[in-house]
Amino acid sequence: MRTVLFLIRKEYLQVFRDRAMLFLIFFLPAVQLLLLSSAATFEMRNARMHVVDRDGSPVSRELVARMAASGRFEVAARSASLELANRDLLARRVSLVLHIPPDFEHTLVRERVAPVQLLVDAENGAAAGVMQSYAASILNAYAADLGVELHPEVGGVREGGAPPPPAPGRERIEVRTRGWFNPRLDYSDYMVPGILVLLVTLVGTLLSAMNIAREKELGTLEQLNVTPLTRSQFIAGKLLPFWILALVELTVGLSLARLVFDIPMRGSLLLVYAAAAVYLVAALGIGLWISTVTETQQQAIFVTYFILMIYMLMSGLFTPVESMPRWAQLFTLLNPVRHFIEIMRAVLVKGAGFAAIQTPFAILVAYAAAVLAIAVRQYRKTSA
Amino acid sequence: MSVLLAFLRKETYHILRDRRTLVIALAMPLIQVLLFGFAIRTEVEEVRLAVVDPAPDHATLEIRARLASTGLFRTVAVLPTSAPLERLFQRGDARAAVVFEPGFAGRLGRGEPARVLLVSDATEPNQGSRIQAYALNVIRGYERELGAAGRGVRIVPEVRMRFNPTLESSNLFVPGLVAMILTIVSAMMTAVSLTREKETGTMEVLLVSPLRPWQIIAGKVLPYLVLGFLNVLTALAAAAAVFGVPMRGSLLLFLAESTLFILTSLALGILISTRTDSQRVATMGALVGLMMPTMVLSGFIFPLESLPGWLRPLTNVVPARWFVLIARGIMLKGVGLAYLWEETLVLLGMTLLLLGVGTKRFKIRLR
Amino acid sequence: MIEARELTRRFGAFTAVDAITFEVARGEVFGFLGANGAGKTTAIRMLTGLLAPTSGEARVAGFDVFRQADEIRRNIGYMSQKFSLYDDLTVRENVQLYGGIYGLSDRQIRERTDRLLRRLGFEHAADERVQRLPLGWKQKLAFSVALLHEPRVVFLDEPTGGVDPITRRQFWEMIYEAAAGGTTVLVTTHYMDEAEYCDRVSIMVAGRIGALGTPEELKTEFGVGSMDEVFVRLARPAGGAP
Numbered sequence: 001m002r003t004v005l006f007l008i009r010k011e012y013l014q015v016f017r018d019r020a021m022l023f024l025i026f027f028l029p030a031v032q033l034l035l036l037s038s039a040a041t042f043e044m045r046n047a048r049m050h051v052v053d054r055d056g057s058p059v060s061r062e063l064v065a066r067m068a069a070s071g072r073f074e075v076a077a078r079s080a081s082l083e084l085a086n087r088d089l090l091a092r093r094v095s096l097v098l099h100i101p102p103d104f105e106h107t108l109v110r111e112r113v114a115p116v117q118l119l120v121d122a123e124n125g126a127a128a129g130v131m132q133s134y135a136a137s138i139l140n141a142y143a144a145d146l147g148v149e150l151h152p153e154v155g156g157v158r159e160g161g162a163p164p165p166p167a168p169g170r171e172r173i174e175v176r177t178r179g180w181f182n183p184r185l186d187y188s189d190y191m192v193p194g195i196l197v198l199l200v201t202l203v204g205t206l207l208s209a210m211n212i213a214r215e216k217e218l219g220t221l222e223q224l225n226v227t228p229l230t231r232s233q234f235i236a237g238k239l240l241p242f243w244i245l246a247l248v249e250l251t252v253g254l255s256l257a258r259l260v261f262d263i264p265m266r267g268s269l270l271l272v273y274a275a276a277a278v279y280l281v282a283a284l285g286i287g288l289w290i291s292t293v294t295e296t297q298q299q300a301i302f303v304t305y306f307i308l309m310i311y312m313l314m315s316g317l318f319t320p321v322e323s324m325p326r327w328a329q330l331f332t333l334l335n336p337v338r339h340f341i342e343i344m345r346a347v348l349v350k351g352a353g354f355a356a357i358q359t360p361f362a363i364l365v366a367y368a369a370a371v372l373a374i375a376v377r378q379y380r381k382t383s384a
Numbered sequence: 385m386s387v388l389l390a391f392l393r394k395e396t397y398h399i400l401r402d403r404r405t406l407v408i409a410l411a412m413p414l415i416q417v418l419l420f421g422f423a424i425r426t427e428v429e430e431v432r433l434a435v436v437d438p439a440p441d442h443a444t445l446e447i448r449a450r451l452a453s454t455g456l457f458r459t460v461a462v463l464p465t466s467a468p469l470e471r472l473f474q475r476g477d478a479r480a481a482v483v484f485e486p487g488f489a490g491r492l493g494r495g496e497p498a499r500v501l502l503v504s505d506a507t508e509p510n511q512g513s514r515i516q517a518y519a520l521n522v523i524r525g526y527e528r529e530l531g532a533a534g535r536g537v538r539i540v541p542e543v544r545m546r547f548n549p550t551l552e553s554s555n556l557f558v559p560g561l562v563a564m565i566l567t568i569v570s571a572m573m574t575a576v577s578l579t580r581e582k583e584t585g586t587m588e589v590l591l592v593s594p595l596r597p598w599q600i601i602a603g604k605v606l607p608y609l610v611l612g613f614l615n616v617l618t619a620l621a622a623a624a625a626v627f628g629v630p631m632r633g634s635l636l637l638f639l640a641e642s643t644l645f646i647l648t649s650l651a652l653g654i655l656i657s658t659r660t661d662s663q664r665v666a667t668m669g670a671l672v673g674l675m676m677p678t679m680v681l682s683g684f685i686f687p688l689e690s691l692p693g694w695l696r697p698l699t700n701v702v703p704a705r706w707f708v709l710i711a712r713g714i715m716l717k718g719v720g721l722a723y724l725w726e727e728t729l730v731l732l733g734m735t736l737l738l739l740g741v742g743t744k745r746f747k748i749r750l751r
Numbered sequence: 752m753i754e755a756r757e758l759t760r761r762f763g764a765f766t767a768v769d770a771i772t773f774e775v776a777r778g779e780v781f782g783f784l785g786a787n788g789a790g791k792t793t794a795i796r797m798l799t800g801l802l803a804p805t806s807g808e809a810r811v812a813g814f815d816v817f818r819q820a821d822e823i824r825r826n827i828g829y830m831s832q833k834f835s836l837y838d839d840l841t842v843r844e845n846v847q848l849y850g851g852i853y854g855l856s857d858r859q860i861r862e863r864t865d866r867l868l869r870r871l872g873f874e875h876a877a878d879e880r881v882q883r884l885p886l887g888w889k890q891k892l893a894f895s896v897a898l899l900h901e902p903r904v905v906f907l908d909e910p911t912g913g914v915d916p917i918t919r920r921q922f923w924e925m926i927y928e929a930a931a932g933g934t935t936v937l938v939t940t941h942y943m944d945e946a947e948y949c950d951r952v953s954i955m956v957a958g959r960i961g962a963l964g965t966p967e968e969l970k971t972e973f974g975v976g977s978m979d980e981v982f983v984r985l986a987r988p989a990g991g992a993p
Binding site: 039063092095132142313 | 543713
């Protein structure tokens with residue numbers, strides 16, 4: 001153990017002596033956590049809209065006003081020409097076009113059903129889907145209010161709130177809705193824990209993956225290889241420094257999450273740290289394994305970058321795992337990041353206890369043990 | 385010029401000789417496009433649904449059946465009480481729940497309001513509200529068929545998704561993915577290969593040679609330009625052949641813009657390499673500094689429109705942001721320079737600026 | 752202290768070290784000579800446990816290189832061709848690190864660091880980063896670190912490459928001092944004048960030992976006046992090696 005302490009001390013001396021490294025390990029990730037967490041949201045405000053209102057009736061004007069008042073859309077242009085609107089769409093001056101056909105009000109009053117056209121720039125699919133659903137719900141709400149106004153005998157079907165007095169002779173279903181765990185519907189509750197995990201993983205894996213490769217390239221590894229250091233001492237000496245560093249970084253990140261984003265911490269922090277301790281052994285162990293099988297830092301970086309990309313995009317952070325095809329979902333089971341993000345969210349946001357996260361936790365433990373065993377076996381002092 | 389050629393040859397051999405790195409550099413982008421093209425979807429699919437139905441009757445069974453038949457919901461549990469719900473949600477075993485009150489059909493028949501509660505896991509807010517909207521729709525549909533609300537008015541939005549009518553995810557992600565891969569690979573490669581020469585001391589040899597600084601940089605960078613270009617070609621071929629991603633605009637323009645973007649990234653790499661002598665710092669800088677910001681601030685995944693206003697100006701300095709716009713414009717909208725000249729100018733300006741600062745710094749270090 | 756019997760290493764079809772046999776006694780300074788690529792470094796790497804031999808036998812400090820590599824590591828010091836201490840650590844930090852790795856106690860580390868610094872005349876540079884030291888200093892430091900845990904055998908792979916003549920002389924004084932203290936020294940070099948300083952030398956040619964003996968014996972055997980000429984005779988078989 002004493003030997004390992006000497007190795008840890010050496011790694012810290014090397015890292016902390018380099019100002020640039022300190023900046024990259026602590027400052028940059030912290031700034032990114034703050035900025036990116038605010039940026040990573042699918043919620044849209046003030047989407048620019050081109051309105052082609054060919055009805056020009058009070059009802060159509062009110063409809064446009066409702067869209068604008070929602071805060072979701074902003075009327076950026078009005079015209080009577082779909083041609084013009086289309087050009088705006090092409091040039092990305094607006095994100096959607098609302099076209100209200102002539103006789104809209106009439107049709108609505110007479111037939112009770114009237115169409116409006118929404119042309120959405122689907123160049124960005126996520127945004128397009130979101131805009132569509134915002135627009136649909138605004139239109140629904142408006143229609144419900146209109147129904148009361150135009151045909152008071154019908155009565156509105158309202159969601160939530162107190163039910164209107166029952167009217168005999170009519171079947172009605174009263175629906176209430178609840179969004180659990182995130183009643184403020186705040187994206188940062190969802191994103192901050194995930195982005196934090198990614199940043200810690202990025203820094204930790206890179207440090208460990210380049211470490212041994214760097215010593216190979218500089219020739220210092222050979223000197224270590226003629227010493228009586230055992231394999232486990234060596235791997236421990238390489239893993240522990242960055243493991244501790246990553247835990248410190250996680251702590252910094254969690255504090256920022258709490259102070260700046262007011263992320264709820266409903267579950268036990270102890271549980272979060274227990275999971276983090278296991279997870280980091282797995283993540284950094286993979287880094288070390290890369291480092292033992294590559295000859296140069298350049299190779300190590302490449303493999304690491306490849307793995308990090310997979311980590312990120314298949315973690316369920318940016319796009320839901322449930323949306324992936326089945327084979328890809330199975331594949332994500334191999335991604336430790338996915339499990340740790342799941343645990344973080346479950347414990348912090350949903351207040352889950354150990355029982356609720358035991359499956360991902362067990363997977364992480366198995367992962368850590370396997371990776372560690374492989375890294376220790378892989379490291380050879382004697383080349384064959 | 386012949387000096388430069390000789391140097392270029394040396395650099396090319398360098399890359400060709402390191403088979404492992406070469407294979408990784410060529411195959412990786414291809415694998416990524418294939419893997420992520422299939423795997424990254426944003427559609428809400430297969431929502432695990434828990435049903436709390438204390439006293440099933442014909443009405444609740446009908447609603448349950450309708451929910452299941454949308455194909456969107458998969459019923460994972462039918463429970464008599466709502467007590468275990470919290471647990472199911474925490475474990476992630478259920479993402480949504482419908483809770484019926486007992487005597488549901490009876491109340492409906494008597495014309496009393498029959499109550500149903502829709503719960504969704506709103507940890508991810510958008511998904512949470514979308515799931516609710518879908519379920520609500522199903523229930524309203526049932527209600528309409530019962531003839532209850534049939535006399536209200538409806539405004540039917542006819543939605544046309546321009547440029548990507550099916551909202552096919554791969555159409556959207558492939559351009560972004562190409563930007564992402566090019567940024568990281570080109571910037572990182574250049575930064576690492578330049579700092580490697582410094583770390584191993586061979587840079588000094590180059591500096592005392594008759595090569596001029598710009599020739600050293602050009603020699604180090606050009607092979608990677610070729611590599612980046614090959615990456616674009618393979619990614620594009622895979623996108624077209626496997627995912628049928630369209631190329632509505634000019635392929636030539638797309639390739640030219642890609643080359644410009646690769647240059648921007650290479651220039652970024654040069655700049656990073658002038659800041660440090662250690663490969664470790666250079667890669668950390670390139671990966672930690674570029675990977676997440678490129679992913680989040682380029683519009684690759686998150687719509688830029690949803691960014692808070694104070695953050696939006698910041699995205700302007702992310703080169704990938706401009707390339708994503710250009711790539712999507714050409715591939716999906718089929719527009720040409722007439723619509724994209726601004727974005728192109730921005731990229732060009734960035735490249736010149738980065739190259740200027742980079743070479744200047746490089747020279748300063750020589751003295 | 753070192754015994755090698757028919758020690759061989761092949762890389763694919765190429766035989767880098769071809770069945771070499773020799774012995775080195777305790778306290779002896781044994782020179783390993785040869786042109787670049789003659790197999791010196793490969794031989795050393797096998798004896799220090801960095802490279803697995805293809806065939807043959809070898810014992811270092813009484814331990815078998817195949818089965819007792821860890822015991823060997825505890826009893827040897829090694830200084831590689833390429834400077835291999837940590838450039839970004841200070842002199843003192845490097846010494847402390849290796850002291851710690853070899854399991855010296857804190858007190859031992861302190862005492863030996865002071866002694867080492869004093870002997871090298873490095874007291875003022877103790878907290879300098881190693882990368883700022885001149886090459887000759889670095890080499891002396893690397894040698895001292897290799898001796899830090901008082902190994903029974905020390906392997907020096909071209910320790911004086913690129914070092915000025917004065918430092919080279921100081922370096923050899925350090926080698927003698929270590930040998931006088933009972934440490935066995937195996938040193939490779941291609942400076943033939945250095946060969947004269949060794950108790951015995953072996954000259955490797957294309958992976959084999961071309962000649963072995965004291966410098967005097969070799970000069971007599973080849974009928975020449977200097978080791979330089981012995982070497983030239985051996986390296987050019989056409990010149991008529993026996």
